[in-house]
Amino acid sequence: MKNFFITFFSILFFSQASFALVKIDITRGNLEPLPTAVSKFYIEDPSKFSEELKKLNLEKKISETISNNLKRSGLFYIIDPKSYIQSPNIAHVKPTFQDWALIKAQIMVSGKLVIDEQKRLRVEFRLWDVVGGKEIEGLALFATPQSWRRIAHIISDKIYERMTGESGYFDTRIIYVAESGPKDQRVKKLAIMDQDGSNNKYLTLGNELVLTPRFSPTAQMITYMSYFKNLPRVYLLNIETGLQEVVGDFPGMTFAPRFSPDGKKIIMSFAKDGNSDIYTMDLSSRVVEQLTTHPSIDTSPSYSSDGKYITFNSDRSGSQQIYVMRSDGSNVNRISFGEGLYGTPVWSPRGDLIAFTKIFKGNFYIGVMRSDGSGERLLTQNFYQEAPSWSPNGRVLIFYREKKSGKSGTGGESSLWSIDLTGYNERKINTPTDASDPAWSGLLSK
């Protein structure tokens, strides 16, 4: 767990206020990705780089990481670096825009690496509007050389933000359940990685079944469900210290936990005598509050981003459907009325939409609807997929899929996928093992 969190010493902006001629509209799908050149970053004074540092190959790795981030967003098309004419240092200091226009680049990213007296890595980046012929963004970051990846993610966010007008989601992490073994004896471990799949780490050993981890929006904490000592309960895990604790003192199964948007409460289901209801527990006062009292299954609760409402699924109508209520448990309203079953509602961080899983005629769909139930839109269909989680900017959903399996436990592979809110840009997220139950963190450098 050590070195897991990187300290940034300072962030210095020297951006000039100027308008770009090129801009990306991300509210529509099916758009042409923006032709983008990402020049290799250059080392200003190689003599300051130790042999060890040189081996990190940062000038290549940083630009590659930025390129991969931008490419995966589906909004940028990265022009093959082999066609770049200018050397990285000229591109960064005084680019000749005609050379970049020639290869049809509309924007260009350049950068410089310096090791300062305190042995810190200083990364300077510039974003150039090739069409308008000017610099539109610039940033310098200091960090330990080992944390170069986060610098690349922060730069990627800056580019995304400048070109779309919305905050990015690259400097984030994914918590998920790593799976191995046959389906009837699946071993499950908590795992955490950067949003691009790098820095994968396991947080539990797999001795007990663990499910549905979710990040705290405010602290380095996650909440999840564990069958520790064969008692299925909701737990808290501090990912910096590795300390775990059970949430509350419930005489039965607690499950489906999430944090409130202020990070002060856990909302979850508690099952007692065959009836699952929704409860909250205040993490500092430990006060427990019961929010639903219906003799049906009420589970998968998720707060609205302002904390005023809660969405959840219930089978009180006779089938699994989505409901919205006030955060005190009053004014319960059903919002899903389409054909089929609806589950795992999760409120967008932007506040406008609820993402869900829909089960209809033997297929599973990930979709979104407005919080009053109108405007239902299905984004993707599969044999089995569920549990969407939003990127912090509310533009991308991550979820998991499971393939069909055979009698002998073969097949049944589970994997993580992401899709844009537009329904485009569906992508598999590579993980070292099978994976399920993904949840997206907030921006780390917020």
Next chain:
Amino acid sequence: MLTKSLKNAFLVIALGIFISACSTTAQKKTDDADVYTGTDTVKFLATGVADRVFFGTNSSRLTTAAKATLDKQADYIKSSKISVVIEGHADERGTREYNLALGERRANTVSDYLMTKGIAKTSIKVISYGKERPVNTDSSALAWSQNRRSVTVKSN
């Protein structure tokens, strides 16, 4: 002549089937339509005492066959003075969290039934595994019906 009376008899039977089919569809759609009725995967607590009962999709209703199995379990638990854990399970065709709740509801339906047959609450524990521990890993309607189950396990 013979063929004619046979034909008539057939017609009467067919009508009878049609009418009974109507009467069930006119009611609320039955939960028991896809309950597993076979004996594969079934284990025994004692001779003649099956350890598990099966459920319909998204249902925790006990069928007549399930109640008959639980009657035998109740007699056995009483006579041998054991404690049991009721494990509730769901098939893989639901969302994970809902399935945890559904498994818990199934296990409690069984526990409640055993209590009406005179088993003390203190000698029954319930646990739900949702869809996490299938007995048949195949992705087929048969496997799913075998996985929608509650299993009674001796705990002492």
